[in-house]
Amino acid sequence: MKTLTDIDTGLTVSWLLKDENIKEECSKFQPTREQILKFFNKAQRVEGFVVTKDRYTPCFTSGQITWRNGSSASWNLYSSGTASLLLDNGETIYLYQRDYHWFDPTECTYGLGDEGEC
Template identity: 35%
Template sequence: MVKKIFVMLCVFFTINIAFAGHMATRKITGIKIDETGKTEDESGNVKNGCLAFKITERDVTDFFSEAYPVPLSFNVHDRYSPCYAKGTIEFSNNTRGKWKIFSSGGGTLRWDTGDVVTLFYNDYKWTDPFEGTYTSDDELD
């Protein structure tokens, strides 16, 4: 019995090692920032507030390295911000897309294929004019 368990563990361990080397690492190879500190809100106070939202290439790299997928409703309701930045991103596996990151840490990536992913990154370092106004179930726990 012990011998069977040992053999099974050896086979399992060998399979894991064999497939571990096939995990492709994707790196960011290009970031372009087209707009920053923008809003579609016509209110003067919002427009002026959004001017404080400046995003850098380092910020975009951190966002796409650490952000995780969330439902669209999370960014639209719980973490809504009218302030955004837009640009493009390219990865080492020849994939690319257009991004839109909001000052609240929410964002979207529209791949060149047309697929869209909604993301959230809570540890951002940029200035968020609406910081402290968000409430979500996650933050109340």
């Protein structure tokens, strides 16, 4: 990775959310630049449903990333330890890293069963 720029933290899918408590909680999702870099260096590629269904959260941060070879991507990093990268060639890649160390307002709500994993 060469650069990580334009980081916006504490964002929510606010146009979908009517719950002010969730919006307030998502504003507490403030991963550091160091945590974001660690995430992208350790994350593994996963199927899209892991991001959109299994570990869905409305809390995210976004930015731009550029690699040493000059290619780049826009990214959304979610508080659940998942991310989506929109590459400059139009391809979308989904990532997951279990061992994240930031505050996750929606922890213990993930998983496809009735009880969230914690």
